[in-house]
Amino acid sequence: xxxxxxxxxxxxxxxxxxxxxxxxxxxxxxxxxxxxxxxxxxxxxxxxxxxxxxxxxxxxxxxxxxxxxxxxxxxxxxxxxxxxxxxxxxxxxxxxxxxxxxxxxxxxxxxxxxxxxxxxxxxxxxxxxxxxxxxxxxxxxxxxxxxxxxxxxxxxxxxxxxxxxxxxxxxxxxxxxxxxxxxxxxxxx
Amino acid sequence: xxxxxxxxxxxxxxxxxxxxxxxxxxxxxxxxxxxxxxxxxxxxxxxxxxxxxxxxxxxxxxxxxxxxxxxxxxxxxxxxxxxxxxxxxxxxxxxxxxxxxxxxxxxxxxxxxxxxxxxxxxxxxxxxxxxxxxxxxxxxxxxxxxxxxxxxxxxxxxxxxxxxxxxxxxxxxxxxxxxxxxxxxxxxxxxxxxxxxxxxxxxxxxxxxxxxxxxxxxxxxxxxxxxxxxxxx
Numbered sequence: 001x002x003x004x005x006x007x008x009x010x011x012x013x014x015x016x017x018x019x020x021x022x023x024x025x026x027x028x029x030x031x032x033x034x035x036x037x038x039x040x041x042x043x044x045x046x047x048x049x050x051x052x053x054x055x056x057x058x059x060x061x062x063x064x065x066x067x068x069x070x071x072x073x074x075x076x077x078x079x080x081x082x083x084x085x086x087x088x089x090x091x092x093x094x095x096x097x098x099x100x101x102x103x104x105x106x107x108x109x110x111x112x113x114x115x116x117x118x119x120x121x122x123x124x125x126x127x128x129x130x131x132x133x134x135x136x137x138x139x140x141x142x143x144x145x146x147x148x149x150x151x152x153x154x155x156x157x158x159x160x161x162x163x164x165x166x167x168x169x170x171x172x173x174x175x176x177x178x179x180x181x182x183x184x185x186x187x188x189x
Numbered sequence: 190x191x192x193x194x195x196x197x198x199x200x201x202x203x204x205x206x207x208x209x210x211x212x213x214x215x216x217x218x219x220x221x222x223x224x225x226x227x228x229x230x231x232x233x234x235x236x237x238x239x240x241x242x243x244x245x246x247x248x249x250x251x252x253x254x255x256x257x258x259x260x261x262x263x264x265x266x267x268x269x270x271x272x273x274x275x276x277x278x279x280x281x282x283x284x285x286x287x288x289x290x291x292x293x294x295x296x297x298x299x300x301x302x303x304x305x306x307x308x309x310x311x312x313x314x315x316x317x318x319x320x321x322x323x324x325x326x327x328x329x330x331x332x333x334x335x336x337x338x339x340x341x342x343x344x345x346x347x348x349x350x351x352x353x354x355x356x357x358x359x360x361x362x363x364x365x366x367x368x369x370x371x372x373x374x375x376x377x378x379x380x381x382x383x384x385x386x387x388x389x390x391x392x393x394x395x396x397x398x399x400x401x402x403x404x405x406x407x408x409x410x411x412x413x414x415x416x417x418x419x420x421x422x
Contacts, residue, residue, distance in 0.1 A: 010261045018257065019249040032254055039260035101360070105245040123207065124242040130209050142200070148207075149199035149235070152242075156234035159241055186342065186414040 006046060006055070010039065013056040016126060017063055023121040024067045026110050034070075038062040060126070061136045064118055071114055108158035109151075116151035123148055195221045197228040199235070206235040236351035337362030337391065344370055349385055349404050349412050365394045370402075382406060389416065 017038065021031035041062055042049070049058055109117055122133040123144070130148075134141045195201070195217055204210050205218040222229050337360075344360040352358065352372045361367040373386030384405040391398050399419040404412045 007262045011258065014253055014257055014261055015250045018253065019246045022246045022249040028249060031249060032257060035257055036260040039257065039262075043262060101241075102245050105241045109242065109245065120242060121246075124239045125246055127243075130204070130207070145200040145204055149203040152203060152235045152238040153199060153231070155238040155242065159238065160234075186416065 003046075006049070009055040010042065010059070013059050016056060017059050020060060020121055020126055021063050021067070023106075023109065023125055024064070024114075024117065026106070034063055034067055037066050041066065054132075057128075057132060057136050060122065060128075064137070068114060068118075105155075105159065108155050111158075112151050112154060116147050116154070119144055119147040120151040120155070124152070197221055197225055197231075199231055202228060202231050203235050206232055206239065230353075233351050233353060237347060240347035240351065335362070337366040337368060337393065341368055341370070341389065341391070344368075345387075345402075345404075345414070346412070348372055348387070362393075365392075367392055378405065388419075 014035065017035050018028075018031055021034040021038075022028055025031050025034055038059060042059060049055065109120065112120065118137065119133060122128045122136065123130065128136070130141050130144050134144045137144070197218065201210075201218065205215060208215070210218065222232065340360040340362050344358045348356070348358045348370055349372075354372055354374050357369055357371045359367065359369050368389060368391040371388050371390075373388070375383065375385050377383055382405045384403060387402045387404065389400045389402055391400075400416045401419055402414055402416050404414045406412055
């Protein structure tokens with residue numbers, strides 16, 4: 001791979017790497033630190049990259065390695081839930097409410113063990129096949145499956161715990177007039 | 190080979206949910222699930238958690254900071270992967286990963302960048318439809334869409350796919366706009382379509398409304414949803 005092609009692919013991978021790092025670190029600032037460090041390491045070790053393999057996989061691994069080193073060094077990076085809530089699912093509009101759900105999901109993921117969180121992010125957020133996740137992490141597929149299953153069940157449990165999401169008296173059953181004018185048909189794919 | 194008792198442990202079920210098993214094994218798990226309510230509940234949990242996680246970090250796809258572009262040695266920012274316009278409906282390929290990832294991605298991307306009705310997921314009010322189909326998508330500066338309607342659709346899809354009877358899902362739009370979907374039963378029609386009932390309660394700036402809903406899955410896997418306002422709610 002030429003240097004130019006390498007650079008191009010690296011840049012194209014940035015959004016995904018940043019999303020992965022956001023999931024690992026829990027904040028966008030730390031995610032950017034991680035990705036920046038990973039890019040620097042990748043460029044310095046460009047000769048170790050095996051052409052023909054996916055660059056983005058190699059980069060996921062570098063991000064993950066740097067992160068796990070940091071985690072081990074500072075032990076128990078507790079993610080401040082208030083901090084997580086600051087990063088909504090999108091930024092164009094200023095409504096906090098519609099983002100509650102995403103912040104909740106991130107909080108629930110942040111309390112998973114680093115091992116479970118990593119696998120969950122690679123498979124269920126980054127959309128990688130089990131085989132690719134296994135290769136990136138250097139683990140057997142069976143380990144991927146068991147960590148993923150535990151992570152997903154823990155997440156489901158956390159999300160379904162009854163909590164006071166609804167303000168008092170707001171049960172959606174007030175006596176206001178319907179603002180729907182007629183029947184509506186929607187197609188959901 | 191299918192005679193062996195299948196051990197429906199979570200490791201196998203997660204691979205089933207993620208469509209990571211070979212076809213024969215997918216079918217074997219599917220068959221075994223019919224007789225195992227506890228495993229079906231596990232499947233439901235594995236599904237909702239996947240749907241919940243899929244877009245939780247999409248904020249990272251917006252606006253790459255310059256320092257990353259510099260670190261990667263480049264000038265031009267790359268397009269964010271979720272925001273490419275899809276002009277045509279793609280044929281659905283059963284089993285493809287994209288099948289479950291793209292549609293939600295589109296809704297949430299539309300929500301996140303405030304598109305005015307960009308994707309084919311937008312509610313198509315029959316009657317009021319008109320030739321409003323978007324060509325590609327609007328620039329991010331477009332006025333925000335009906336956020337509550339968009340949030341309803343993004344809440345409804347995973348609810349229909351994985352929610353249990355009686356389970357409720359909350360969603361919200363702008364400040365003062367919130368809604369709730371409560372799932373009813375599941376049944377199969379005489380012509381073999383899988384359908385679910387639900388109710389929708391919404392409140393917009395203090396004005397509340399209720400609608401009954403019926404969703405049936407078409408042969409291509411998509412849900413066709415009929416919403417009928419409930420009088421005197």
